[in-house]
Amino acid sequence: MSTNVKPLRIGIIGSGGIAHAHVRQYKQLPGVEIVAVADVIPGKAKQFTESLSLTEAQAFDSHRSMLEMDLDGVSICTPNVSHHVTTVDALRAGKNVLLEKPMSVTLAEAVDMVQTARETGGMLTIGFQPRYDPNMKLVQDIVQSGKLGNVYYVETGGGRRRGMPGGTFISKALAGAGAMADIGCYSLDMALNALGYPRPLTVSAFTSNHFGTNPLYHPEASKFEVEDFGVAMVRFENDLVLQFKISWAMHMDTLGSTLFLGTDAGLKVNPHGTGNWSGVWDGKVGSMTLFHDFMGQQTSTPVPGIEHNKDLFFEKVRDFVDAVREGRPAPIPGEQILIQQAIIDGVIRSAELRREVEIKLPW
Template sequence: MIKTVRIGIIGSGGIAHAHVNQYKKLPDVEIVGVADVVPGKAKQFIESQSLENAQPFEDHRKMLEMDLDGVSICTPNVSHHLTTVDALRAGKQVLLEKPMSVTLDEAVDMVQASRESGSMLTIGFQPRYDPNMKLVQDIVQSGKLGKVYYVETGGGRRRGMPGGTFIRKDLAGAGAMADIGCYSLDMALNAMGYPRPLTVSAYTSNHFGTNPLYHNEADRFEVEDFGVALVRFENDLVLQFKISWAMHMDSLGSTIFLGTDGGLKVEPHGTGNWSGVWDGKVGSMTLFHDFMGQQTSTPVPVIEHSKELFFEKVRDFVDAVRDGLPAPIPGEQILIQQAIIDGVLRSADLKREVSIELPY
């Protein structure tokens, strides 16, 4: 058993601060290296975070030559594939920020690298650690809904468009679909045991992001700010997926699961321009069913908790590294949602339905 888990950080942008802040809470963790391609940025990050025992690197491969047990990968989306594969092949356990990759082929390559190296690849979806997300999964898989045949998920911010690297196609690869849509997909797909998708028919647009009335970087906005898709799965299951960074509407609605014996409605938590997406808590839940031949609905009590979801994600990774446990959120699973996002973007570009081919 590893006594002290030695961690390296690849990428020192905003999300890296969140990772380091949580690692610092764990007494059995030492951050020993930080890598960033921007000259001087890793050193500046180390100083700002008071990481006295960490060495700075401009080349992540040099850092991977160190005695490391695991790495957090916090780079822009377009770099996830390269840095993850390099880390896995170097024998390091990997906690990768979402989204998993830009394309399905990249995700497949990452999973293959994990299998060949024997190194763990886990993807950072902290909403899974909300006990209410587990409750949604338990209800769907309990059989109370009967056969689930239709699911609707997604989320929409009235105004909640990021900027910088998030809106550059060469760095982010995709926009709202990958940024917040991946949370919505994980919520629904995880509840259903990650079924295999077959086809996708989708539409995307960026009417708000490219309009200077709504975004101060409109001339540099290259990704989608809205998307909708119909996804067909094995076992005659259909999912409607919709997401928006900005719109003239207060909400894109609830997440719903329709089954032959019942239905479940799940409302997002919070209010305001940046709410309405599944990157955090659950608002309310209602079970719709018949009782004694009568239509009825039952409120599902929301579990109150004080968990720091990001901390739970990081701690779970450290526990897995230290104790040799399986990946908490395995890459093989998230590869499926990456296949859907990849299909959405292909379908929207071709303006027709496309097939999804999975290698596993």
């Protein structure tokens, strides 16, 4: 990189745990400077910059004050409930945005965020680092190649035997939703991205929090306000249905693989890893198998995985930086993720009403 190129100036809104990960990645990228950090808790941004030796970064107690600075992009790392206002403010201030998942709490918020990006011309990309696993791209390539024929049923989700977070993750006022927003969004993105993000029509869902509200299983049971389990049947255009299931805790080893059933073949994808916090699609992909007929006989073919040692979080941040520098469109555009936000919004409404609900998209 030429020394004459102006360094990219980055600000960070929110200084919680995930913000540390963003800082680590930005520090590895040449020509990138973290020049500002904002956090609504007085003094927290200053403590953050000092603890991470961000000597050139100004600290703010207001993200709006920070956005008055000359910034090329911002990472938004706030609790879910603040994603909407911070994103809209950043876009209106002329900044490009890398937003941590989930996109928002409600569908209306997601719509406003996308519309603001369109009106301002700013970039809004959502932080789904599993997309950068080459095997996720392989799943997408297989599904979209036509090898499966007409895909009519998909089953996705994931389940941790024990893997319930605490703090802001379990507060309805701060998180909006629980397991669905935290890890379910990864499952939906894996399946919907492979399918080309089809248009959902209806959803019928059930949610519960038997484990989170039980002090035998969670130390903050009295504060647990969100779901730790959810299941839904989603109908899409073109007679496609998707079964979505997610769990932070359960008396079971797995909720199963992700399945794509087509008229010509089926694809089974297993999650990566073992242990209490595994079984979800927030990282790498496990083994894959193609089920099909050959010479009139039923057979199955293992799909060779792509070996790699990529740091997926780093790839996410680097892609954002490169897109800003090169003037490229958002790597993971808000228009796509709005669709899964519509599904999560529908799951919440359906579970509360105990019936199927319609999903209405604005365009």
